[in-house]
Amino acid sequence: MSAGRTAKAELTALQAALAAEHAAVYGYGVVGGRIDERRRAAARAAYDAHRARRDALAIQVRDLGGEPVAASAAYALPFPVRDADSAVRLAAELEERVAGVYADLVRAVTGARRGPAAAALREAAVRAVRWSGESVAFPGLAERAGDEAGAAGPGVSATPAP
Numbered sequence: 001m002s003a004g005r006t007a008k009a010e011l012t013a014l015q016a017a018l019a020a021e022h023a024a025v026y027g028y029g030v031v032g033g034r035i036d037e038r039r040r041a042a043a044r045a046a047y048d049a050h051r052a053r054r055d056a057l058a059i060q061v062r063d064l065g066g067e068p069v070a071a072s073a074a075y076a077l078p079f080p081v082r083d084a085d086s087a088v089r090l091a092a093e094l095e096e097r098v099a100g101v102y103a104d105l106v107r108a109v110t111g112a113r114r115g116p117a118a119a120a121l122r123e124a125a126v127r128a129v130r131w132s133g134e135s136v137a138f139p140g141l142a143e144r145a146g147d148e149a150g151a152a153g154p155g156v157s158a159t160p161a162p
Contacts, residue, residue, distance in 0.1 A: 006110065011064045013108035014057055017117075020101040021054035022071035027094045030077065034087035043091060046127055050098070053120055060113065088131055095128035 028047035035043045058068040081090050102121035109117050129135045 009108045011066045013105045014061050015069050017101050017105045018057040019069050023075050024050040024094050026075050030081050031087045031091045036084040092131035095124045099124040
């Protein structure tokens with residue numbers, strides 16, 4: 001692959017990860033409003049982690065000469081979040097979807113960007129297990145098997161809610 005195509009692929013994957021982080025931050029806002037007290041600290045830590053990743057990705061996009069994709073005002077949730085149990089399910093789905101996007105990013109980036117992308121994949125996979133109590137052998141990959149076009153976002157639609 002030529003250097004130009006590699007840089008374009010990296011920028012595209014970084015933008016997808018940034019969009020996923022925007023959606024995760026939004027999703028955790030919903031989770032935080034419904035989660036029970038005993039899991040509130042975990043939700044807050046995840047929210048803060050996604051905000052930090054979002055900000056770091058925006059810098060990386062700019063470093064490659066891109067304009068960071070903006071967050072939408074709202075995102076369509078995959079299901080209604082009415083109580084603590086559905087908030088936990090949403091948190092698990094957010095993390096599984098983010099892991100998928102980071103799996104794509106690990107595949108697309110080279111050099112110094114690969115380590116942080118792999119760390120983000122690992123962190124999302126660990127959080128997904130903590131929320132759901134279940135794991136998969138290759139986090140971020142099995143979930144993507146039927147999604148050849150790439151991730152739309154972590155548990156929420158990449159398109160704004162109507």
